[in-house]
Amino acid sequence: MSGLEDLYREIILDHYRAPRNRGELPVPPAHKAEGFNPLCGDEVILYLDVADGEVRDVKTEGQGCSISQASTSMMSAAIKGSSVEDTRKLIGTFKALMSIHESKLEGAGDGSSSDTEEASDLEGVRLGDLEALQGVVKFPVRIKCATLAWITLQHGLDELEAAASTS
Amino acid sequence: MTMSLDVARIQADFPILKRQVNGRRIVYLDSASSSEKPVQVLDAMDRLYRESYANVHRGVYTIAEETTAAFENARSKVASFLGANEPHEVVFVRNATEAINLVAYTWARANVRPGDAIVLTELEHHANIVPWHILAAERDIELRWIPLRSDYLLDLTNLEQLLDGAKLLAFSAMSNVLGTITDVRRMTDAAHAAGALALVDACQSAPHVATDVRAWDADFVACSAHKMLGPSGIGALWARRELLETMPPFLGGGEMISNVTTQGFTSNEIPWKFEAGTPAITEAVGWGAAVDYLTGLGMDAVREHEIGLTGYALHRLRERFGEELAIYGPLDTSQRGGAISFLFRGIHAHDISQVVDQHGVCVRAGHHCAKPLMGVLGVPATTRASVYIYNDENDIDALVEALAAAEAFFAF
Numbered sequence: 001m002s003g004l005e006d007l008y009r010e011i012i013l014d015h016y017r018a019p020r021n022r023g024e025l026p027v028p029p030a031h032k033a034e035g036f037n038p039l040c041g042d043e044v045i046l047y048l049d050v051a052d053g054e055v056r057d058v059k060t061e062g063q064g065c066s067i068s069q070a071s072t073s074m075m076s077a078a079i080k081g082s083s084v085e086d087t088r089k090l091i092g093t094f095k096a097l098m099s100i101h102e103s104k105l106e107g108a109g110d111g112s113s114s115d116t117e118e119a120s121d122l123e124g125v126r127l128g129d130l131e132a133l134q135g136v137v138k139f140p141v142r143i144k145c146a147t148l149a150w151i152t153l154q155h156g157l158d159e160l161e162a163a164a165s166t167s
Numbered sequence: 168m169t170m171s172l173d174v175a176r177i178q179a180d181f182p183i184l185k186r187q188v189n190g191r192r193i194v195y196l197d198s199a200s201s202s203e204k205p206v207q208v209l210d211a212m213d214r215l216y217r218e219s220y221a222n223v224h225r226g227v228y229t230i231a232e233e234t235t236a237a238f239e240n241a242r243s244k245v246a247s248f249l250g251a252n253e254p255h256e257v258v259f260v261r262n263a264t265e266a267i268n269l270v271a272y273t274w275a276r277a278n279v280r281p282g283d284a285i286v287l288t289e290l291e292h293h294a295n296i297v298p299w300h301i302l303a304a305e306r307d308i309e310l311r312w313i314p315l316r317s318d319y320l321l322d323l324t325n326l327e328q329l330l331d332g333a334k335l336l337a338f339s340a341m342s343n344v345l346g347t348i349t350d351v352r353r354m355t356d357a358a359h360a361a362g363a364l365a366l367v368d369a370c371q372s373a374p375h376v377a378t379d380v381r382a383w384d385a386d387f388v389a390c391s392a393h394k395m396l397g398p399s400g401i402g403a404l405w406a407r408r409e410l411l412e413t414m415p416p417f418l419g420g421g422e423m424i425s426n427v428t429t430q431g432f433t434s435n436e437i438p439w440k441f442e443a444g445t446p447a448i449t450e451a452v453g454w455g456a457a458v459d460y461l462t463g464l465g466m467d468a469v470r471e472h473e474i475g476l477t478g479y480a481l482h483r484l485r486e487r488f489g490e491e492l493a494i495y496g497p498l499d500t501s502q503r504g505g506a507i508s509f510l511f512r513g514i515h516a517h518d519i520s521q522v523v524d525q526h527g528v529c530v531r532a533g534h535h536c537a538k539p540l541m542g543v544l545g546v547p548a549t550t551r552a553s554v555y556i557y558n559d560e561n562d563i564d565a566l567v568e569a570l571a572a573a574e575a576f577f578a579f
Contacts (some may be wrong), residue, residue: 003189004525004576008518013577041534041547042517063547065517066577145517 006135007142008066015070015129020077023059025049030057031163033156035148042068044149046076048156053084060149067133067142072149074129084157093127094150097134098143171471172464174559180205180460181557191527194565199343199506199553200531201393202374204457208396211456212449223448224422224439238448241455242438248458249369249388249405250379256411258404258438259446263370264294266389266404267337269441270366271298273414274387275335281307284333286363288313288321288349289543290342293536294389295368299337313338315543319345319497323353330361337365340372344535344551345496346477346503348372351383359384364410370394370402374555375473375504377466380405392450397457401450404441411437418443469556473505476554480507480563487567488512491574495544505554508535511570514577516550522576523569530566 025047035044042064049057058076062069075094079087136146178184183203186193195203221231223238239254246254260266279285285299289312303310311329316322321338330336336358341348355365366387369378374395380388387410391402406414416423416434420443426433434440461469478500484492488511495508511519516532523530531551534541541547552566 004522007521008576039533041538041541043547065515067517139521142517142521 003138007139009132009135011129011132012066012070012074015073016066019060019069019073021059021073021080022061023047024061025057025059030059031156031160033152033159035152035155037064037068037144037148039144042145042148044068044072044152046072046149046152046156048153048160050084050157050160055079055082055084055087064148065142065145067136067145068148071133071146074133075149075153078128078130079153087153088157091150091154094130094133095147097127097130098137098147171468171475172556174472174557177205177464178557178559180207182206182209184557188527188529189525191525192565194526194528194562194569196552196554196558196562196566197529197531198374198394198555198558199371199504199551201399202396202555203557204398204453205396205460207460208398208453208456212398212453215449215452220449222445234448237452237455238446241451241458244455244458245403246405248378248462249373249390249403250381251405252381253408255436255438256405256408258406258411258441259451260402260404260441261400261447262391262393262402263368263389264391264402266387266402267295267366267368268298269404269417270387270389270406271302273417273441274364274410275299275302277415279306279308279334282309282332284309284311284331286311286313286329286333286336286358288338289315290321290345290347290540291337291339291537292343292368292370293538294370295337295339295366296539312539315540319347319495320502321347321349323350323357326354326357327361330357330363333358333361333363335364335366336361337368339368339370341369341375341504342496342537342540343371343506344508344537344540344549346506346508347497348376348502348504351385355384355386371504371506374461374469376470386410392454392457395457396460397454398447398450401447401454408437411441414441416443417441420444422446464556472556473554474500476558476560476563477503477505477507479560480505480552480554480566483563483567484509484570488570488574492570495546495549506551507553508549508551510546510549512574512577514573516548518577519550519570519573522573523566526565526569526572528566528569 030047030049033046043062045061047059058080060072060076133146136142181203219230219233221234223235242257243254246257314322340351358365364386367385369388369390373390388405393399423435423440423443424432425435491512493510497503520530520532533548
């Protein structure tokens with residue numbers, strides 16, 4: 001089952017078994033963002049404590065498969081204490097990590113400009129544990145599981161920004 | 168044990184069952200989602216395209232007439248499979264979903280008034296929920312729900328009260344998640360006693376249990392070819408002639424008219440009134456071949472095989488995994504079809520499906536397009552294994568072994 005071990009790397013199973021930053025934060029001041037995968041019922045809830053351009057704290061709730069929940073846990077660990085700017089950069093990097101391989105799998109990657117662009121997104125950002133999720137791209141139907149937390153985070157940050165600009 | 172069907176001979180008719188998945192023999196246990204196709208269906212479709220293909224109901228040349236005859240012959244086969252009075256009561260649509268939508272957009276919009284109610288059940292597929300939500304959002308109608316009992320059968324205690332003031336009772340004859348079989352006649356009788364019509368979603372039951380729209384005393388019946396050995400892209404709405412004749416048309420276009428002027432149009436006769444545009448011709452012919460195949464086996468034998476194999480699966484799963492594997496659905500095989508939904512040791516359905524796939528075992532993971540039911544069950548998703556005519560005890564044994572591997576992989 002070599003394919004399976006690419007998908008379910010030990011670090012992923014570790015985050016699934018012992019998810020980091022589980023729990024709630026009082027809303028407000030924290031902002032709550034929810035994401036659903038309508039195909040399989042995976043659910044991610046994020047509590048984001050963002051102030052002065054920094055993600056001061058993050059807590060997560062929700063349920064789903066090992067990939068969605070491990071990705072949520074790893075993301076929370078990666079962004080806690082980071083600036084919003086770096087967090088957004090990391091979102092871009094992670095999505096690029098998933099989509100580059102997605103296009104290659106579909107045979108669309110012919111060295112086109114978008115590939116090069118995404119590749120440059122990957123430079124200069126340390127993914128750390130998150131690199132373990134790279135194996136997911138060999139299983140295209142699971143990419144949505146891995147990206148759910150990140151898309152939810154992006155929506156949460158967008159909502160916070162929109163609220164800040166109108167207040 | 169299951170002597171009702173010669174499964175080895177049936178398996179030989181399904182080319183896809185000869186392939187391997189991840190180095191293992193394929194074990195296809197997702198027929199509740201869509202069935203595989205026998206060579207008889209593939210050949211019928213191939214032959215039409217190679218030997219006699221033209222559009223239907225148009226040309227006067229030989230192959231156009233041949234294709235039209237083949238298409239209408241398929242309608243006759245489906246009609247008799249469903250127990251219809253006449254072929255013209257069968258409207259070809261894309262699938263059961265479209266059949267239900269057709270009723271919602273034509274009959275219901277002409278007959279359901281603000282203040283009326285439509286009664287559904289808690290075990291419905293989204294196909295028999297969302298069209299009614301859309302209607303309810305347009306006009307002030309009430310959706311009422313027949314609840315599920317803890318034994319996974321419908322609670323019909325308050326059926327008469329629920330139907331009071333209702334225009335339609337729309338329900339599934341067999342749950343795609345729980346396998347639960349509905350007492351169709353009990354439901355249609357109650358609907359008619361309350362002055363309501365009865366729509367039966369037979370998408371899950373038609374492949375497995377004999378359908379008899381007249382014995383059911385139904386008003387509308389929806390089904391899909393792809394779950395019963397036929398191709399995707401075609402299904403049927405059956406309705407009584409007098410209903411179809413009074414219903415307004417659905418989609419407008421060619422075929423569905425008898426005359427068109429710059430001032431307006433008049434509708435064609437039934438069923439073509441509801442079949443705008445070039446239909447799924449080859450798919451209809453394929454469906455006809457699928458119906459022949461099932462009729463050749465005999466639906467009683469098909470059902471007997473399902474009961475036997477489902478019983479074996481329930482027994483093996485419970486014997487091997489005990490309380491670690493929670494089955495959602497009736498355990499009495501006379502009350503259920505061959506779809507077995509379960510939770511296993513808290514491992515997410517997605518992860519189970521992924522691991523058993525490494526063993527060549529194809530099972531469905533998710534909410535099975537029945538999110539309200541998932542809410543009633545209190546689970547986000549289940550794994551579902553479902554059997555059909557080409558499955559045997561070896562397939563169930565392979566599932567059990569693959570689940571044991573998933574258990575080992577996620578043990579913590």
